[in-house]
Amino acid sequence: MALSTTPTVVRRYVAFELKRLREAAKKNQSDAAKRLDCVATRITHLENGRNLPRLIDVEILLPFYGVPELVPHLQDLVASIRTGGPIVELDVAAMKLPRGFDMYVGLEQGASRVFTYDPVVVRGILQCRRYATAAVRGHYGSELSDDRVGEIVDLRMRRQEALDRVDPRLDVVTVVDEGVLRKEVGGPDVAAEQLAYLLTLAERDNVTIRVLPPGVGAHPGFHGGFVQLGFPIDRDPGVVYLEDLSGGRYHDDTDVIDSYTAVGERLLELALPEQESLSLIDTIRRELAT
Template identity: 35%
Template sequence: MPPKQPTYIPSVRARRLARWLSDYRLQADLSQEAVTARLGWSQAKLSHIERGRNKATPTDVALMLDIYGVVSPEREAVIDLAEKADQRGWWTGYADVFSSPYVALEDEAALIGEWAPQIVPGLLQTPDYTRAIMRAGNLEQTSEREIERRLQARMARQTIITRAESAPRLHVILDESAIRKAIGGPTVMREQLQRLISDANRPNVTIQVLPTSVGENPGLDGSFIILRFAEEEDPDVACTEGLHGVVYLEDQRLVRRCNVAFERLRELALDPQESVALIEATAEQ
């Protein structure tokens, strides 16, 4: 059974706000009980806000800052963060497709590291390759119209790696089997491999292939994604994706394990130049 998902997963800004509010309370030497008694809140509400499990409204934040004695200009900066914490972006137009806040976190990431043992990651897929995967996984008999809508959303999502400003660095490690599966047939797969070769030339994209000659490795338990952010105070996010949807690893010990696993996979994989050469040879076959 997959881990139970939280009802609210905060954006990067919301996570930062939660940490700030907790830090301000501790600096004021106040317990959660003392704060909730003065605000007339339940302790659960404050605890959930500080742990990033509930949204903190600007009004709530202002009341908390009053108690903590936070003054200008810090006060205005924190309230401004609260107002922007759940600011929506390009994905708003695809609310019918994206049921998870993952795209919001991905959009704010400075580095996206992905271990892909089965298929080419969504950010690097061609439309025909994506369509073939969606049809293969269409267990609920979704209409072709809905599949095309999901395809359109995924293609829109890919623009983050080509945007002129603040494009994230993308580092993908593919298992060799992922480039040898003829998903969609030989023609579709050849086009997909050519797309990988082209994307590997982007300055912000690194692609490595883990050859089948490597036996035991840290990625045998399945795929995972690591998101790192520009601000050092924003902790990494790790998640997995599959039929169960997106599962977030909130425990920082598990996130660290993913980071260690990714580094080990990077060491075991072919270097970027060798990887592209293998992809080119596979495309020719």
Template identity: 65%
Template sequence: MPLSTTPTVVKRYIGFELQRLREAAGKSQPEAGKEIDTSKAKISHFESGRNLPSLLEAEALLNFYGAPDLIDLFKDLIVQAREAKSSFDLDPSLDLAPGFSMYVGLEQGASRIFTYDAVVVKGILQCRRYAEATIRGYLGGEDLSDDQVHELVDLRMRRQNVLHRTEPRLDVVAVINQGVLYHQVGGPVVAAEQLAHLLSTAERDNVTIRVLPYDIGAHPALHGPFTRLEFPIPRDPGVVYLEDLVGGRYRDDTEDIDRYADVGDRLLELALPERESLSLIDTIRRELAP
């Protein structure tokens, strides 16, 4: 199986499958650890995607779980993930929120990203000046040097290169709360520039932007913004990423992912059609900076 995504995604997938197979076999983490003469903690690290098992460990675990037919596939994935060079290196000196480094690797390997933007436009759709204003605002810009801010902005801009990737193609669907469009992050001129950036980005055939209007009232995403990522690997259920003041966290239980998928589908039902959404964005843009 060729590696058509990032090593981060493959590690997460291997972990997900090892957990699924273990649970299907009715085995506990301590039992799995005993089988390969290691600890429950190490099995947990395999299943979380934090670490890759060795080829021998993978073979032993798959035999223990009654899935010897998957041994060659897993070995191939492990070798490729170890040997692959990341096309997106993160500067270790950057003070990134906990969980975000992993998110960048997942984002770069995703085949589809759905976002609900309830407070601010998500980073993958931000223009440079809007990105700088958000970083200086909610990351405590007064405590960051200009060089640090510029490095974080550059990272955000480099992340957007994935929109131009063709293999595998990335499709982005963003539902943006109407209130976000009026929020003058960086002032009216920068806010208008951001709306113009949304309009130009929406011209790409792999980017869809829809606006959730004020008048729909209560809706199933009142709990806040979220991002759901899907990956080009068979049986991979994807992952949901949530972020707050102290960092990012993940929902990778299949039932949770399905619930967020249902919420996303409902938001698309409630949102304005694409053409009306872009028209509204342009109207607000002109109001902000005539």
């Protein structure tokens, strides 16, 4: 899959990936600063996107974090930011990241807020394992081996660990079409399990699920589903992510983001209140379970 994105988005990703790799290696910022022979605030600036790392920084830090194989990949991204035009084309299949970790997931892991509008399928970060397996298999058919399907599903399950994150806390707000809840993905038993899973997730104070009923008629979300990511960075406008069969696209132009913000706000106005949404989810769950 190709990803069409901008240098600004790639810059955020590099910052979040440096932080994630350091934490995975159980190193603190002082350890990294000592390795680079610099002050700890420089590591902070590299990890929040204020400063872009030098190629030599990447060459020194990544082996220190235990992932020397990622040096060429991250250096290529840094170089693309410094020399690239307004659009950067990335081939996820060629990205030498930890297994299954792509650009979107890296940004999602650094986000403090995720808003989604889902008119087709429950968003991956909210899927239970059996539903995720059925969704992936249904989408790709026999194109993927069982092992590859398992890898994709494992990634979706690992992504949900972000819901437990404290710093920065991740808040997820999703508006889902009622029709999505009634789709028997994997059969009625799996679909019912997915709805029960949504009810469990909704018990968290950082997960809000709202249902858009068919009675609202025409609405500004007719252009399709989308994800809007917000980051704990001062004056950062965030990123809108769109995906279709040909790949993913990122938008960080403020006018585009403002348009999607307005769409999201309107969808929340049209959606059922939170408790009514959860009651409807439970009603559909019981219907499927019978």
